[in-house]
Amino acid sequence: MIPPANRPILLVEDNETHYEAMARALRQAGCNQPLVRCADGDEALDYLYRRGRFRSSESAARPIIILLDLNLPGTCGQEVLVAIKSDAELKSIPVIIVTSLSDPGEVRRCYQFGANGFIRKRTGYDETVVTARRLSEYWFQASEVPDGL
Amino acid sequence: MPRQKQSAQRKNESPSTHGTLAPRISTSIVATNPIPPHPSHVVGIGASAGGLEALERFFDHMPPDTGLAFVVVPHLSPDFKSLMGELLAKRTKMPVCQVTDGVIVQPNCIYVIPPRKNMIITAGRLVLTDIESPHGLNLPIDIFFRSLAQDLSDRAIGIVLSGTGSDGTRGIRTIKEAGGIVMVQDDTTAKFDGMPRSAIATGLADHVLPPEEMPQQLLNFTKYPAGMESSSPVVLVETDDKLSEIFNLLRTRHGLDFSQYKPAMVARRIERRMIIHQADELRQYLDLLRQTPDESKKLCTELLIHVTAFFRDPEAFTRLASAVVGKLVEQAAPDETLRIWVPACSTGEEAYSLAMLFHEEQERLQKNVEVKIFATDVDEHAVEQAGRGVFPASIASDLSKDRLERFFVKSGDVYQFSPQLRKSVIFAPHNVLKDPPFTKLDLIACRNLLIYLQPELQKKLLSMFHFALAPRGFLFLGASETVGDLAEEFDSVELRWRIYQKCRPSRLTLDNRSAILGAARDISHRGDLSLQIRTSANESLLGRVYETLIADYCPPCFLVNDKHELLYVFGDASRFLRVPPGKPNQDVLRMVGDDLAVVLATAMHKALAEGGEVSYDNVRFGETDLARRISLRVKPLPKRRFDDKGGEKLLLVLMNERSNSEAAAPEGNELDVAGISTQRITDIEQELRQTRENLQATIEELETSNEELQATNEELLAANEELQSTNEELQSVNEELFTVNGEYQKKIAELTEANNDIHNLFRITDIGKVFLDREGRVRKFTPSATAFVNLLEHDVGRPIEHIAHNLVDVDLPAAVRQVLDEGEPLQRDVRARNGQWILMRVLPYRVETKSGEGVIITFVDVSELKRSEAALRESEAKFHDFYDNAPDLFASLDAATGKVVDCNSRLAATLGLPKADVVGRRIFDFMSVETAQLAQRAFEEFLQTGSLRNIEHTLKRQDGSLVEVTLNASAVRDERSRIIVARAVWHDVTDRKAAEERIRRFAAELEESRAEIARQAASLERQAAELQSRNLELARSNKELDDFAHIASHDLKEPLQSLLFNCRFLAEDFSSRLGADGHARLAALMRQAEKMTELVDSLLQFSRFSRVDLNIQEVDLGAVVTDVIESLPPQIAQSGIDFRVQQPLPTVRCDPAISAVFRNLITNAVKYNDKPERWVEIGVNNGGTAAPNDGHDHVPVFFVRDNGIGIAPRDREKVFEIFRRLHAPDKFGGGTGAGLTIARKIVERHGGKIWVESKVGEGATFYFTLKPDGSK
Structure with missing residues (x-):
C-alpha cells in the first residue's frame, strides 16, 4: 500500500511541451505528487494494466488521479476513458479530461462515459499555472480520493 | 219522476210470500249515476238500404246522455268512402267516430263500422277484421250481434232497421238467448222491409216500432230497475x-x-216480458196476454229458446262415439235401420252432430248401415231453420277443420251441411210433452231439455223415453241431467257424460204409461172421474172399507164404456168372464160368452139409447144342464156436472146369479131368449135402415162438398198460377232493380269522378270563379277568386252588392245585372289594386240552352300575358333592328321556286336595288350565269338535306361587280316536314379574303424569325451550361478553401503554443545566463508569437462561422450587449466610456454568435476613439426611426455608434476585408484586422447586411440587419 502522498498523478499527453508546461505548472502550484507521463493511449492502458514495460507493480504504481488528453495518436483518449470506467478495479480512479478541443457534445459524452472532470487546455503558460493550481487545490485539498490498491 | 215513484211503491209492498215478482224488483233500484265508466248497455244497430233515414230519425229522438253506447253497423259499400259518420254527427250531440281497431266502447258515444271491415266486440273493445271477399256475401250485422250477445249478454240490445236481405236475423236470436233486448223497425215505416220482416218473422223482437219511437222504449227498458238484475232467485x-x-x-x-x-x-222470462211492457204486476201482464194474442206467441217463443251447438261438450260426444255409436253400428244386422231420436233439437246442430258421428263410425268400421235420425222440436221456426242445414261461418270454431271440410260446403259466408248426410236426418215439429213418442229407438239424445222441467215432468218424460227405446237402447242426456228415479231401469254406460242403456227388455207397465200419457194429455184435470178410479198409491181408509164391502155384499159387477171395453171389475166375476183365444182385448162382449153376449149387448144398447136402467131377470146362462139363471142389470153411470159432453159414457153391469131355489121357479117367468133375440134383430134392422138412410144423405152431402172442393181446388190452381206469374214478374222487376242499382252506382262513381275533375280543374287553372244565382247572390266560388273579391266561406248566399272587391273602376253588381238582363257575356281587362292586370269575364250561367239562371264571374290574372305582350313587342323591334342593320345579308326563299320572299335592307343595299325590286325575284337572277348554275345545284341539294354550310360563291351587283360571299341556309318545314322556305344568310367575305391574304404573308415572315430565334436560344443554352459547371467548380474550390483555412489555422496554433511555452521555460531556466538583452529579445519573440496566435484564432473563428450551421434560438439582445460590455478586456474597459444602450433591446431569433458581432463592433468603437469624452451608443432602428436607407424598415436595423475617429468614405468597404488594418499595429490598441470580417460573416450567414456610415473625425455608425429584407 503506497501512502497517498506517494501515489503518482498519471498524465496522458502526447505533446512533450504541453506535458512539460503542465508538470511545471503543477510544481509551481505546490503539488508534490510524483508525475508519470504516458505519451499515448496504449501506453496508458499498459501502465494501468501493468503490461509490457510496466509489468512489475513497482514500476506502475496506481495513480491517485489521471489527467487525460483526448487527442492522442493510436488509441484515443475517449477509448482510454471507456476502458478505465469499464474496469471494476480502475473505475474508482478520478479521470480529469484535459483537452484543447471544446466541442460541447464532447464534454457531455465524456461525463456520460464517467469522466470526473473536464478542463480546457489553456493557450498561455500563466493560464496553465492557474489551471494547475485549481486542480491541485481541488483534488488534493478540497476533496478526498479513494484509497489506492 | 213517475218511474221512481213506482219503484218506491213496489219497494213497500213486498212480502216475499206473495206471488208477485216484487222482492226481486225491490233489491235492484238503479242508481242514476252521472256517467258510468262503462256503458250500461251497448246498442248494436244494423241497417242497410234506407237505413240512414231510419238512423237519423232514431238519433233525432235519442238524448245524448243516456249512458248507452251505440254501435252502428250499416252495410257499407266496399268501394266508396262512407259519409255515415258525418251525416249522423249532424243529428246528435254525442261524439260519432269511425271505429278503429281495439277502441274501448264508451258511454254516450256512437261508433260506426268502417267500410270493408267486419267488427266484433270483445271485453268491451271493438275489434276489426278484414272482409275476405268484399263483394261476396257478408253478414256484418249478424257477426256483430253474435259477439254483442256473447260479450254483454243481457246488457246487449240489438236493433234492426231498414234494409234488404236477412242480415241481423240470426244475430238477434243470439241476443235473445243471452237475455238481451231486440227491437225491429216497423216494416211499414222502413224504406226497405227485407231485413225488418225477416227479423220480425222470428217472433223474437221485443218491440216492433218506427225508429223515432225506439229511443223512448229503449230508455224505458234500460232505466227500468229490474232490467239490470238477473241473478237473484225468484220465489214463485x-x-x-x-x-x-x-x-x-x-x-x-x-x-x-x-x-x-x-x-x-219461466219466471225470469215472463218477468222480462213484463219489463218490456212495463207491467208492474203479473195481473197486468195477464190482462195484456189475454188482449194481445201476439204477446202470448212471443212469450212462447221466449220460453222455448234453447241454446245449442255442434258437438256441445266435445268430450261427451267422443265418449258417445266409442261407447254407443260404434257399438250400434257394429252390432247392426245388415238390413237393419238404426233409429235415433233427437227431441227438442232446436236448430238441429245436435242432430247433425250425431249424423256426422254415425257416418264417421261407419267409415271406421267399414260397414254400411242405414241410419235414421228423427229430429223434432216444438218450435216450427227452429225446425224449419234446422231443415235448411245452413249455418253461419262462426260454426268453424265448434267444428274441427277436418269435419268442416268433410261435412260442409262453404258457400259465400255460410256453410251448407252435406246434402248426402242431410238425407239421414228427418226434421219434424213435435211436442215431446204432448205428442206420442217414436218407438223402437236405438238412441235418444235429449240434452238440456230436462233441466228446464220440474222433477215430476222429468220423471214422466224419462218413462216415455224408456218406453220409446228398443231393448238395450241408449239414452244420452245433458251434463247436468240424470235418469233420477228410473235409475233401476237404466244401466249407466258413461256416468260422467250421462249415457245410459235401457237394462230390461220389458216395457213399463200400462198403468205407468197411461199415467204418463194421461197426465200429459190432461194435466189440469186431475180430479176427473176416469182417472180417479185408477189405482192410487195412497189409498184412503175409506177406500179399503169400500173394497171389503164390495167383495162381501156386492154382486159381481163391472164397469164398461160405450165401446164395450171393460174398464174395471168389482167382486168375483170369474164365473161370467173368461179370456177367449186369440189376441186379448178389452171387449166385454167377447169375454162373457156367446149366450150372454147377445143379452148384454141388447141391454147395453138399450141403456145407452134410453139413458135409463135396463134389467133382465132370469137370463139363462150356459148351454148345458148346468145352466144357471141370472138377473142382469145395466145401469148408466150418472154424469158429473163438469163432465163435458165429449166425455165417454160409462155403464155399470150388475150380474146377480139366482140361487138354485130360485132357478126352480116357473118356466113362464123365464126370460124368453128367442123373443129377445127377435126383438134384438128387429131393433138392429131398424137401426140398419136408419143408418143406410143416414149414409145415403151423408154420401150425397159428401158428393156435394166434394164438388165444391173440386171447384175450390180449381180456383186455387188458377190463383196459384197467377201467383206464379206474379212471382216471375217480381223476379224480373228485381232483376231490373239490380241492374238499375248497378247503373246508379256507376253514375255515382262517374259523378264523383266528374266532381273531382272539376274541383281539380278549378284548383289547377288558378282562375278565380264566382257563381251567382239569378238574384245575384253568391252561390259558389273558388279559392283563387278571393284574391279579387273579398269572399269568405259564410258569404255564400249574400248578394254580390254586399261584397267588396279589389278591382279598380269596376261596378261589379252593375255588370252582373247587365249580363242577367241581356244574357250576353261581358269581358273586360281591369286592374286590381295591387297592380295586377285581370281579365274579368261575366258570363251567363246556362242550363241546357236557357240563360238567365245565374252568372259566372271569372278572373284571370293576365299580368303575365300583358308583360309578355310588351316583351314580345320589344323583342320584335329588337329583331327588326338586328335584321335590317346586321352586316350580313338575309333572305327567305320560297323552296319551290327559289324566289325571294323577304330580305333585309342590307341585301338590297348590297345588290344596289330597292328592297321592293329584290322581293319576288329568283335569287339566281342575282348571280352570274355560271354561279347561278352551281347555286341551283346547291339549292337542289338543300331541298334534300335541309341545310347548307359555308358555301362560297359570288353575288352580282346591279352594276355588274361581284361580291364574295359565303352562304348558310336552314330549312323551315311544314307539319309534314316538307321544306317550304329556306332561310339564307350571306356573309360578305370580300374584306376577309384580303385580310386572309395578309395573314398568310405575315405567317411566312413569322416562321422565318422563329427559326432564327431558335438558333440563338440553342447557343444561349450552351453558355448557361458552361456557366453552371463553372459555378459548381467555384463552390467546390470555395469549400476547399474554407476547409484549408480551418485545418491550417488549427495546425498552426500548436507549434505557436509550443514556441511560447518554450520561451517561458527558457526565461525561467536560463534567466541568469540570458542577460537583459537576451530577455528583451525573448520578450519580443513571445510578443510576435502571441500576435501570431491571435491571428490564427481569428482565422479559426472566421472559418468556424463559415462552416458551422446556425443554431437559431430566442436571443435577448439586451442581455447580450450587457454581457459584451461587462466582459470587455480590462485595458479597454478601464478607460471610462459612456455606453448608451437603448432600452429595451428586442429579443430576436438568431444564433448566439451574434454576441461576436456586438463584441467586435463595440470593441472597435471603444478602440478607435481619440476624444476625451468617449461614448458608444447601441440601439435598434436609429432609436426608433427608420434607417436612412430606404427599404430596411421592415426588419429591425441594429446600430453601434461612436464619437470616434470615423472612417473615410474610400475605406468604408475596406474595413470589412480580412486582416485589413487602416492603422499601424500599435495604434488604437492594435488588432488582428479580422473582427469586422467575422461580424460581416455572421450577419451574412443570417441573411442580413452590415454597413457603415461615418464622418471622419466625428464618429462612425455601423448598421446591421439579421434577416433578408422582405421588401427586396
Whole structure:
C-alpha cells in the first residue's frame, strides 16, 4: 500500500511541451505528487494494466488521479476513458479530461462515459499555472480520493 | 219522476210470500249515476238500404246522455268512402267516430263500422277484421250481434232497421238467448222491409216500432230497475193463480204447456216480458196476454229458446262415439235401420252432430248401415231453420277443420251441411210433452231439455223415453241431467257424460204409461172421474172399507164404456168372464160368452139409447144342464156436472146369479131368449135402415162438398198460377232493380269522378270563379277568386252588392245585372289594386240552352300575358333592328321556286336595288350565269338535306361587280316536314379574303424569325451550361478553401503554443545566463508569437462561422450587449466610456454568435476613439426611426455608434476585408484586422447586411440587419 502522498498523478499527453508546461505548472502550484507521463493511449492502458514495460507493480504504481488528453495518436483518449470506467478495479480512479478541443457534445459524452472532470487546455503558460493550481487545490485539498490498491 | 215513484211503491209492498215478482224488483233500484265508466248497455244497430233515414230519425229522438253506447253497423259499400259518420254527427250531440281497431266502447258515444271491415266486440273493445271477399256475401250485422250477445249478454240490445236481405236475423236470436233486448223497425215505416220482416218473422223482437219511437222504449227498458238484475232467485209459488192462468192461456192458445217447466226459468222470462211492457204486476201482464194474442206467441217463443251447438261438450260426444255409436253400428244386422231420436233439437246442430258421428263410425268400421235420425222440436221456426242445414261461418270454431271440410260446403259466408248426410236426418215439429213418442229407438239424445222441467215432468218424460227405446237402447242426456228415479231401469254406460242403456227388455207397465200419457194429455184435470178410479198409491181408509164391502155384499159387477171395453171389475166375476183365444182385448162382449153376449149387448144398447136402467131377470146362462139363471142389470153411470159432453159414457153391469131355489121357479117367468133375440134383430134392422138412410144423405152431402172442393181446388190452381206469374214478374222487376242499382252506382262513381275533375280543374287553372244565382247572390266560388273579391266561406248566399272587391273602376253588381238582363257575356281587362292586370269575364250561367239562371264571374290574372305582350313587342323591334342593320345579308326563299320572299335592307343595299325590286325575284337572277348554275345545284341539294354550310360563291351587283360571299341556309318545314322556305344568310367575305391574304404573308415572315430565334436560344443554352459547371467548380474550390483555412489555422496554433511555452521555460531556466538583452529579445519573440496566435484564432473563428450551421434560438439582445460590455478586456474597459444602450433591446431569433458581432463592433468603437469624452451608443432602428436607407424598415436595423475617429468614405468597404488594418499595429490598441470580417460573416450567414456610415473625425455608425429584407 503506497501512502497517498506517494501515489503518482498519471498524465496522458502526447505533446512533450504541453506535458512539460503542465508538470511545471503543477510544481509551481505546490503539488508534490510524483508525475508519470504516458505519451499515448496504449501506453496508458499498459501502465494501468501493468503490461509490457510496466509489468512489475513497482514500476506502475496506481495513480491517485489521471489527467487525460483526448487527442492522442493510436488509441484515443475517449477509448482510454471507456476502458478505465469499464474496469471494476480502475473505475474508482478520478479521470480529469484535459483537452484543447471544446466541442460541447464532447464534454457531455465524456461525463456520460464517467469522466470526473473536464478542463480546457489553456493557450498561455500563466493560464496553465492557474489551471494547475485549481486542480491541485481541488483534488488534493478540497476533496478526498479513494484509497489506492 | 213517475218511474221512481213506482219503484218506491213496489219497494213497500213486498212480502216475499206473495206471488208477485216484487222482492226481486225491490233489491235492484238503479242508481242514476252521472256517467258510468262503462256503458250500461251497448246498442248494436244494423241497417242497410234506407237505413240512414231510419238512423237519423232514431238519433233525432235519442238524448245524448243516456249512458248507452251505440254501435252502428250499416252495410257499407266496399268501394266508396262512407259519409255515415258525418251525416249522423249532424243529428246528435254525442261524439260519432269511425271505429278503429281495439277502441274501448264508451258511454254516450256512437261508433260506426268502417267500410270493408267486419267488427266484433270483445271485453268491451271493438275489434276489426278484414272482409275476405268484399263483394261476396257478408253478414256484418249478424257477426256483430253474435259477439254483442256473447260479450254483454243481457246488457246487449240489438236493433234492426231498414234494409234488404236477412242480415241481423240470426244475430238477434243470439241476443235473445243471452237475455238481451231486440227491437225491429216497423216494416211499414222502413224504406226497405227485407231485413225488418225477416227479423220480425222470428217472433223474437221485443218491440216492433218506427225508429223515432225506439229511443223512448229503449230508455224505458234500460232505466227500468229490474232490467239490470238477473241473478237473484225468484220465489214463485207453483200454484200461483195468475201463473197457472198464464199457463192455461198458453196451453189453450198454442197447445204448449209450460207448467212443468222450471219455475225460476219461466219466471225470469215472463218477468222480462213484463219489463218490456212495463207491467208492474203479473195481473197486468195477464190482462195484456189475454188482449194481445201476439204477446202470448212471443212469450212462447221466449220460453222455448234453447241454446245449442255442434258437438256441445266435445268430450261427451267422443265418449258417445266409442261407447254407443260404434257399438250400434257394429252390432247392426245388415238390413237393419238404426233409429235415433233427437227431441227438442232446436236448430238441429245436435242432430247433425250425431249424423256426422254415425257416418264417421261407419267409415271406421267399414260397414254400411242405414241410419235414421228423427229430429223434432216444438218450435216450427227452429225446425224449419234446422231443415235448411245452413249455418253461419262462426260454426268453424265448434267444428274441427277436418269435419268442416268433410261435412260442409262453404258457400259465400255460410256453410251448407252435406246434402248426402242431410238425407239421414228427418226434421219434424213435435211436442215431446204432448205428442206420442217414436218407438223402437236405438238412441235418444235429449240434452238440456230436462233441466228446464220440474222433477215430476222429468220423471214422466224419462218413462216415455224408456218406453220409446228398443231393448238395450241408449239414452244420452245433458251434463247436468240424470235418469233420477228410473235409475233401476237404466244401466249407466258413461256416468260422467250421462249415457245410459235401457237394462230390461220389458216395457213399463200400462198403468205407468197411461199415467204418463194421461197426465200429459190432461194435466189440469186431475180430479176427473176416469182417472180417479185408477189405482192410487195412497189409498184412503175409506177406500179399503169400500173394497171389503164390495167383495162381501156386492154382486159381481163391472164397469164398461160405450165401446164395450171393460174398464174395471168389482167382486168375483170369474164365473161370467173368461179370456177367449186369440189376441186379448178389452171387449166385454167377447169375454162373457156367446149366450150372454147377445143379452148384454141388447141391454147395453138399450141403456145407452134410453139413458135409463135396463134389467133382465132370469137370463139363462150356459148351454148345458148346468145352466144357471141370472138377473142382469145395466145401469148408466150418472154424469158429473163438469163432465163435458165429449166425455165417454160409462155403464155399470150388475150380474146377480139366482140361487138354485130360485132357478126352480116357473118356466113362464123365464126370460124368453128367442123373443129377445127377435126383438134384438128387429131393433138392429131398424137401426140398419136408419143408418143406410143416414149414409145415403151423408154420401150425397159428401158428393156435394166434394164438388165444391173440386171447384175450390180449381180456383186455387188458377190463383196459384197467377201467383206464379206474379212471382216471375217480381223476379224480373228485381232483376231490373239490380241492374238499375248497378247503373246508379256507376253514375255515382262517374259523378264523383266528374266532381273531382272539376274541383281539380278549378284548383289547377288558378282562375278565380264566382257563381251567382239569378238574384245575384253568391252561390259558389273558388279559392283563387278571393284574391279579387273579398269572399269568405259564410258569404255564400249574400248578394254580390254586399261584397267588396279589389278591382279598380269596376261596378261589379252593375255588370252582373247587365249580363242577367241581356244574357250576353261581358269581358273586360281591369286592374286590381295591387297592380295586377285581370281579365274579368261575366258570363251567363246556362242550363241546357236557357240563360238567365245565374252568372259566372271569372278572373284571370293576365299580368303575365300583358308583360309578355310588351316583351314580345320589344323583342320584335329588337329583331327588326338586328335584321335590317346586321352586316350580313338575309333572305327567305320560297323552296319551290327559289324566289325571294323577304330580305333585309342590307341585301338590297348590297345588290344596289330597292328592297321592293329584290322581293319576288329568283335569287339566281342575282348571280352570274355560271354561279347561278352551281347555286341551283346547291339549292337542289338543300331541298334534300335541309341545310347548307359555308358555301362560297359570288353575288352580282346591279352594276355588274361581284361580291364574295359565303352562304348558310336552314330549312323551315311544314307539319309534314316538307321544306317550304329556306332561310339564307350571306356573309360578305370580300374584306376577309384580303385580310386572309395578309395573314398568310405575315405567317411566312413569322416562321422565318422563329427559326432564327431558335438558333440563338440553342447557343444561349450552351453558355448557361458552361456557366453552371463553372459555378459548381467555384463552390467546390470555395469549400476547399474554407476547409484549408480551418485545418491550417488549427495546425498552426500548436507549434505557436509550443514556441511560447518554450520561451517561458527558457526565461525561467536560463534567466541568469540570458542577460537583459537576451530577455528583451525573448520578450519580443513571445510578443510576435502571441500576435501570431491571435491571428490564427481569428482565422479559426472566421472559418468556424463559415462552416458551422446556425443554431437559431430566442436571443435577448439586451442581455447580450450587457454581457459584451461587462466582459470587455480590462485595458479597454478601464478607460471610462459612456455606453448608451437603448432600452429595451428586442429579443430576436438568431444564433448566439451574434454576441461576436456586438463584441467586435463595440470593441472597435471603444478602440478607435481619440476624444476625451468617449461614448458608444447601441440601439435598434436609429432609436426608433427608420434607417436612412430606404427599404430596411421592415426588419429591425441594429446600430453601434461612436464619437470616434470615423472612417473615410474610400475605406468604408475596406474595413470589412480580412486582416485589413487602416492603422499601424500599435495604434488604437492594435488588432488582428479580422473582427469586422467575422461580424460581416455572421450577419451574412443570417441573411442580413452590415454597413457603415461615418464622418471622419466625428464618429462612425455601423448598421446591421439579421434577416433578408422582405421588401427586396
